[in-house]
Amino acid sequence: MLRQLHSLPGLIVALFVIVLSVTGAILSLNPALERAGTVVPATEQVSVAELAGKIKEHYPRAEQIERTPSGTLIVYYTRDGQVRADRVDPRTGQAIAPYESSSFSRWVKNLHRSLLLDMPGRAVSGITALAMVVLAISGAMLLAARLGGWRQLLHPVRGTLSQRLHIELGRAAILGLLLSGLTGSYLSATTFGLASEGVEAEPEFPLEVDGGPPAAIDTLSALKTTDLSDLRELVYPYPDDPTDMYSLGTDQGAGYIDQASGEWLAYQPHDATHKFYEFIYRLHTGEGLWWLGLTLGLAALTVPVMAVTGTMIWWKRHRSKPKLAANSGPNAADSVILVGSEGNTTWGFAKTLHDSLVQAGQRVHTAPMNQLAPRYRSAKRLFILTATYGDGDAPASANQFLARLEKIKEAPRLSTAVLGFGDRQFPQFCGFAKEVEAALIAKGWQQLLPLDTINRQSPQEFTRWGDAVGKVLGTELTLVHTPVRPRTAMLELAERVDYGTDVQAPTAVLRFKVPEGSGKTGLLSRLLGRTGLPHFEAGDLVGILPPDSQVPRFYSLASASKDGMLEICVRHHPGGLCSSFLHALPIGGTIEAFIQPNPDFRPASGKAPIVLIGAGTGIGPLVGFIRHNKAHHPMHLYWGGRNPQSDFLYEPELNAYLADRRLTELNTVFSRVDERAYVQDKIAVDGPELRRLIEKGAQILVCGGRDMAASVMAALNDIVAPLGMDVATLKAQGRYREDVY
Incomplete structure (x- = not known):
């Protein structure tokens, strides 16, 4: 039910949500741009009377002064029979530049508010804003359920690229989207009378005017007691009309001022409901809060990506x-x-x-x-x-x-x-x-x-x-489940290194490339340095289809596509269909393969130590991680084999990585020469050192057989127990990851 509550509104209003988010992100720039071009007066208070006096020196035909929420001052005046507008410096009253509102900004605002469809469009925009609230809340609830509770809401997430993009962006933007959705829903409700805007201040008439000669504007007492920071607009009286008056609007209210005495003729404060409405309006638009506007704009930019990835996730689930x-x-x-x-x-x-x-x-x-x-x-x-x-x-x-x-x-x-x-x-x-x-x-x-x-x-x-x-x-039941198979590529064996024959554990490091003459390795690709290989990283999986079988076998990758080869480490299992095929494959022989991303099995970025643990062919992806550690982050490798003379996999490469500091420490154990010791035994011996690394935030990656992984987990539980934690805690923190088979 919760998933449907999240998916259905998202699918229905996806296009409208994208339009509103993109236009909202564009509009969010306006307060910041306006603020950047605003001259801010000195910290001491400046009265409206003082400002108006300075403006009069430069604009004797001024008709109105307006102060935007971002602090920009605009003077409207008459010159040569035409009404003009300038941005002015509040310190001097002089012009900074002519003022003209952007036609593009007006068009975007109209698209954002009403989809260019007037009242029907406003209704759609309001419904879309409400749907965004539903999506934000239901998405948070789904994420909490997926991660095991609200306390785990910030823990690392696993999944496909589209799933992780959808979740990570949603997690980063949820507060901004929730605020935009709630405030947008409220403003839409006021448009249709479902909520009140309150009463904007408007004094009642008739008013008794002094009628005497106008006083200098910088001497008017009502303007002298009004701070510039509270000003919204000041409208001048008609010239040569002693019965007209100044109209002053402030953040607190509005009223009329006698141009002769300078006193208030009438004043009406804004009521609480209207103040609340204006507060919500500022939260939604960022006007006067440029930093909030930019924050909401950044949150809005995540929506198109989440709409696309959300649709992809739904479609994949629907088809599956x-x-x-x-x-x-x-x-x-x-x-x-x-x-x-x-x-x-x-x-x-x-x-x-x-x-x-x-x-x-x-x-x-x-x-x-x-x-x-x-x-x-x-x-x-x-x-x-x-x-x-x-x-x-x-x-x-x-x-x-x-x-x-x-x-x-x-x-x-x-x-x-x-x-x-x-x-x-x-x-x-x-x-x-x-x-x-x-x-x-x-x-x-x-x-x-x-x-x-x-x-x-x-x-x-x-x-x-x-x-x-x-x-x-009592019946033959062969369950051959073949998931929907990705498109395969033909790869050619270019190089092999064989180990382990003397200890009855034949193992080979196999390196594949795209066959020469393939369309993927044409002249342009070679000139650009491209390998023609599909994209993959060390730790991802390659699915290989052995002859006469539609069931792929998966192997962990020891290389990345940027290395120009696809490298795996394979042990020959007697009777194993795929391992027998690969061990018998001659140089130049080909395989049919595809890549399955495995993003959950990667070293974390940052300077924290990395502890790599494996046995046998589990060393493959671990070597790949070390190979790409060109930033020389601390990496400690624990690996177990049988005999160093026969199956010390990757020995030359590991010694080279120790020399160039891509590998910090190499710890090996061989069961045929070390009194049947295994990698978990070496870990137990080095317990204090490993505990120190874990205290420093180390991440642990384990690759190899299931029994080995279980023994390693038991040894590490004993090591971290004095720290008041266990492997389950490390897993929840994203600091313990396995590739186990």
Whole structure:
């Protein structure tokens, strides 16, 4: 519901929001530009009478003095039968430059207020401003839910480029957008009489005028007691008309002054409601508050980017929900699949399971978890595939599941299997899936299989879970989930370095380039220094399609595209389809590959130390980070291998990086020569040094196998315990990141 509250208004008013934000950003420059050209008098008070006296010396035919909210003084006067206007210096009363309002600024203001459509346009603008308020509030609530609470609102965010742009810009601009939306909604409401502007001061007539000869303007007592900083406008009486009077408007009110006696003839203060209206107007426009205007303008400039990225996120989510064929009714099904998803990606895995069960001859009913029924007449088994949202919360399609489950009094005659989807980077990995399984067990529901988890939507882990399901069902069940595959590129093996043969762990560093003659590496590209490679950074993933397979295998990248090569580190696994293919690939052989960005696994910018931890081929992206550390930030590498004589991966490069200070410290451990010691053991020995680095704000990046990563996490928990923290705390702070397989 909250996501719909955020998405639907955004999609409906996206174009209008962009128009209002861009025009608002342009208009926000006016107060600052006006202020920059304003002459500010000395700090001592200057009265309106004193100013008017100076102006009279230079403008004997002055008709009106106006002071803008930014402090600019404008004199309207008659010369040669024409009304003219000048900006004047308040210190001397002399002209600075002719004054003429900008026709472009008037057009932009009209577009901003009414979309050039008069009252109907004003109504649309008002509705758009209100929608902006809804978007700001619902966006903040969604972000808090995603990050695990309001206290985590400023913590780092993960996701695709469009997601991170949308969130980071929204987080930076939310207060400005909320202020603009609220004030714009109020001003629109006053336009249509839904809110009051209050009463602007206007003294009542008739007034008794002295009628004597006019006094010098700089002697008028009412003007002498009015400070220049309070002036809005002073309108002169008609020449040679002793019955006319001065009209004076100030920040506090307005009235009329006798031109002979200089006394107030009448004065009416602004009421509180009108003062509030003017305060809101200044907040919205920045008039008189140039710094606020610029701040709101910068916030407004984020809106077009957020509108585009928001639409992209919605469209990707909309397309990702698959269409289910042969979806039986809940009471006719043999198997029921319930799906908990926030962004619809879990539905793709559910469809693969649904189709496989249907092909096995079963009747299958697949639905959101929120549609849990009190009973299923024919079902023998229930599969629950669910993601986790934020800090262990239920995703959108499952937020009512536990309440529905609680209302079911009697456990049905079916067995359940819960499969959780998540990212091990988050402290509450698959937290909601664990909560669901615990609730089912507490209600007495039987288990078909214990809880299993899928990290980062791994197709290989899903296939493994499918094998376990097939064994329990007594049927062959091959779950091959193929996400929508990006466009692939053909790459040619240009260089390889082999290690590990002597310790029965053959490993190769493979470097690929775009084949010669490819359209991407023409003469122009070579002249410009372009490699023809798709853009990627060290730590991103490359998906490689082995022959006769549509399921990609992912490898962490040890290079960036600017290096002119795509580099990976691959160990040969006996029977491994892709690793066997790559190890047998000759120089000049080609692969079909695509890039999958992995922005969550990168060193943070800044001067804080970086601790890199890996084992085996996990060294690949870590070497890439070191290679690009040309600013010589402190980097400490911990890595474990088997034998330094056989599989010391990247040994020459690492020694070179130590020499040129891209690598601060190299700590290696080899299990075949160091009494079966592993990288986690080396970390434990260096605990005090690591604790000191963590106290200085160090970020830790871990790459390698799951078992190694778990052991490293346990060792680090012991190291940081004296600091009153744990690895979960470091993860929440964005200071502990993993690329685990």
